[in-house]
Amino acid sequence: MAETLRLEVSRYRPEEDSEPTLQSYDVLLDALNHVKNEIDGSLTFRWSCRMGVCGSCGMMANGEPKLTCAVPLTDYDPAQPIRIEPLQFFPVVRDLVIDMSSFLEKLSNVKPWIIRDDVEATEAVEFKQTPAELDAYKQFSMCINCMLCYSACPVIGLEPEFSGPAAIALAQRYNLDSRDKGKEERMDVLDAHEGLWGCTYFGECTKVCPKNVDPAGAIQLYKMASATDYLKSLLLPWGSK
């Protein structure tokens, strides 16, 4: 690895700057912490676990959404600066910190919890779930809410109200769970917005996911289910659901 690396970090201090500006520094998360600890204590970013599981440290690196604790500096050409910016398509709070409150609302809206009304009766024993039933939803349960997929999503860029890849993947995580009976309720929520049909399956969300979740696949599954329901409602109006 090169002895020195150059970072270009997008700075935005609401009190001082009218818009985000760029500053250069002599040396991804380790590099940012070096700057924070040794050079400029005011550089502002979120981080915590430094092992790719808490989902705090997503940023744009050379224009691509990355989990900065999970990208080795050796991925970058030491002769070129690495440009670090806040995740795109989110409001910027300061420097590299984005406002992700819209996601928390979208997540709540898709009802990401087990829905069934017979829990009382079986309270003392576990629900059975075979390894194959677990595999049916497992990959969608791996989402760490890092927001990289929102930053990669061309639809979010145009329609911020779109539930977006992670929230839809998590809705499918519950829809596909053999213990859940809440699929209809969640479908109603997802149907309420057009954004989904704007998704043209570029699959950008799946490409950038650091945990190999396939939100694009989740969205396609949903569209197929929704289209089938719609056709049924046209053809079989007495019993579409």
Add this chain to the structure above:
Amino acid sequence: MATYSCDLLIVGGGGAGLRASIAAAEARPDLDVAVVSKVYPMRSHTVAAEGGAAAVIKDTDSLEAHAYDTVSGADWLCDQDVVEAFVNEAPREMVQLEHWGCPWSREPDGSVAVRPFGGMKVSRTWFAADKTGFHMLHSLFQTSLKYKSVKRYDEWFVTRLLVDDGRCAGVVAVEIATGEIHSIMAKAVILCTGGCGKIFPFTTNANIKNGDGMALAYRAGAPLKDMEFVQYHPTGLPATGILITEATRAEGGWLVNKDGYRYLQDYALGTPEPKPVHRTMELGPRDRLSQAFIKEQERGRTLEGPYGHYVNLDIRHIGEAVIDKKLPFVRELCLKYANLDPVHEVIPVRPVVHYIMGGVHTDIHGATPIAGLYAAGEVACVSLNGANRLGSNSLTECLVFGARAGLAAAEFVDGAAPAGAAIEAQARDEEQRLRALMAKTDGTERIADLRSEMQSTMEESAGIYRAGDTLAAGGETLGRLRQHARHLKLEDRSSTFNTEFISALELDYMLELAEVILRSAVERTESRGAHQRIDFPARDDDKFLAHSLAYRADDGSARIEYLPVTITQWPPGARVYGKQ
């Protein structure tokens, strides 16, 4: 200064905090429950737990066996009534989490799978591959979203507990995004802020683990219990301290020295077998394995690399299929952070600070000695873990005692008297203190430098083995660091998302707790569990079958008292590991 209010306030949104919030919301839908956390709840450090969560579920197991493993693992410094309540309620809590959607790994018949774990004589550790904490946290967080009576204050940092006349009536907190200072009044408060691993240089703990709740309670007059007991996990990656789960050994991994020899056989942990044997060798308790590493190092049989001494963890014989099914995160972590593939290569590891058995003194319901103040999870010391926690008991502890504290606090709310008149004045005082700190421009000391010196001091003086003189020397250094910490250089003048200011407050918490750890370790002149004194190598039940309680004296120093442990069924005995 804006004032908010609620019935029940939970500080911290990890496993214990979320479980407490749901317990309270379910028991009492009429209460206004609030969760204040310095990070979004799904960022909480519960997320990083890997191996599993213990609870008796299989016919081959018994509550008595889980209790005995916990008591002996704790070197008898736990309260046995607490252990009994814990093992009794653990299965129900785990089934509850299963009903809330936690993706537990399964047997072919669809029942929950269990794996062996260190110090446990029966396989009883539920797991979700090797991301158990992550799945538990997200299941709890997503489930918590359905309770509309629970309000969240995300990314607010609590700086003080408001306590008047022996009763806790709320907190003062900084809203990080704006820098605004608020008070949140509450009839009861539950601390669920987790541990304080960042007091040490080499730790599995996330950046946010600064002991916030412990320091808050201590300053408010609550005692901190058994703070000398710090757990070193035997297997961390040398450069970063990233945790390589005990589940690697549960699935059959071996610890070998530089000669490829399974050295644990030399340290009263039994004889090596090709397959894992409960309570034997690599499935011994963490304290004994970390101590064996140091002895092995002293004998010159460890390896040395750029990040110090290490041994090798060999899981190659487990095979790619099992590794990918049961230990996929371990493989990912090794590939990303150690540049090796454990399917084909051994994993260098060394002991790493992982957990603190000590914490805010609570009773079996999570109540602290301050009326209206509760604590649960790693921040608390309910005395389940004693001198050494068994792996996979702490996630379950978050559920059992999170729920208990949530219910107890919800009940307390009803009879709670109105807050004392002094509370408002206290809140204003705290606001002024914070504003003065934010406005300070004449400081000279860099936060990172002081933090780093504190961390190395703690490793040198209060590591796996300790001695009276090194503990005393550490105390002196800390005293000096605390002086310097009054003159912190703060470069960030912004009120928007000022992480430097928050770091300064966190450092202040850690320095205070570091001193409590050292003081508690100095006074305990015996060796027990994770507290090993080379100058007092024997366990001394006559004097020290007792919890230390550290109280903050008026001059800021720690005063230590002792409280006898509660024994119900298991009189103190020898800790015996290895096949018998």
